[in-house]
Amino acid sequence: MSLKQTPLYKIHKQLGARIVDFAGWEMPVQYDSVIEEHHAVRKHSGMFDVSHMGELLVHGPKAEALVQKVTCNDVSKLQSGTCQYSALLNERGTFVDDIIVNKITPEQFLICVNASNADKDFQWVKAFETTEARVDNVSDQYFQIAVQGPEACDLIPHASLPEKSFTFVQTIFNGKECLIARTGYTGEDGVEIYGRPQDAEMFWNYFLEKGVKPCGLGARDTLRLEACLPLYGHEIDDQTNPWEAGLSWIVKMDKGDFIGREALAQKKISKKLIGIFMQESGFARQGCKIFDQSGEKEIGIVVSGTKSPTLDRAIATGFVLPEFSEIQKEFRVDIHQKKRQAVVTLRPFYKRKK
């Protein structure tokens, strides 16, 4: 199968990016330095081509009812022009994907989904389609650029800047139609811009000229992990429910029926997500086994791990048996055949100052 390219692929090559296969897409993993790109977003501004992300449009007079049924958060609370972090769950109450729901009008919802799950999510939601609530995969109709960092919003003309976090505006930017949402995946303030593929280069170059640093998937991962934003295949998957993943805040059990609700009502918690600080040298990586302090009993597994550029130390997330998930609890991570000292720490690892 040939790999897909975003409308910005040529620009990435021109900028000297290292390109990798990510979820079937040829994506930039870094331009010159993951660490410098990371710091640019924490201190100034950086931008990411996230055109590989999928978009589903649910529309029709019963659109809201459909979205309410397939997601676990409560969309009835949303005003037009606002966004909501939510999830698609299956009947077992485990994750199909995590998503952002953008309410355009009471009859139009644009759902942003992960690239790696876009086709699966589309089939999943499409199965609930009716004549009064249509589901279209509109992924090919949008580029998406995330501009993130404390200085990111200063670069957006006032009339096009959504005022609050988790709101969006449909606007004309430099003569081009687009949707600008005050959302992101870095733990910083910033926006995500959705527009027509043929306009992508204009938007990218606009921000490039303003000095925004191009950033790849490498920095995207270190930034999101510091902020403890989940990534499908790591902190969430179809073996994990929101109670286990620390995402109970996106589950609204009292909103009425939705897919997964019955299973969630049983409150089955077989593992808990923890934040991990290493106390010995070595980096915990996905797949490293977790043992109790004695090193004898296996109690869990690491799901994400890296060196935190902001904290300059090894950070990781993992799942452990619930009785081992208490903050400050000491345990061991098996790294390169050596069980190394670690401790459960508060999540997130990084929180921006307001």
Next chain:
Amino acid sequence: MNLPDDLKYTKEHAWVTTNGKTVTIGISDFAQDQLGEIVFVELPEEGEEFSEGDAFGVVESVKSVSDVYAPVAGKVVELNDPVVDSPEIINDDCYGDGWLIKLEVSDASQLDELMSAKEYAQFLKEESE
């Protein structure tokens, strides 16, 4: 790609230079470039013995982990401690200050199996095709 002519190379992207019975070992310019910014290095203990092809250490970047394999059998006689504290030295100077360990070679004939710079360059070319 910088591949000095006076070094020998392995398919696992280590370089080797010989000084009497001792060899100095590091990772090639290709390896450090592929890894990206190196943030962690783990080296063996002095006196540890390795067979040819054994993993003797670990080099990690933000995104990936890579074992480093012994190009020849031998006993560790010296470690480059500074790279453990400042792994970025390997990115800056992989053939100089970024060396990893020195081994006392147990079977000198294994050195003949290593690739010249020219052979390694050819190997890299074939790998990328």
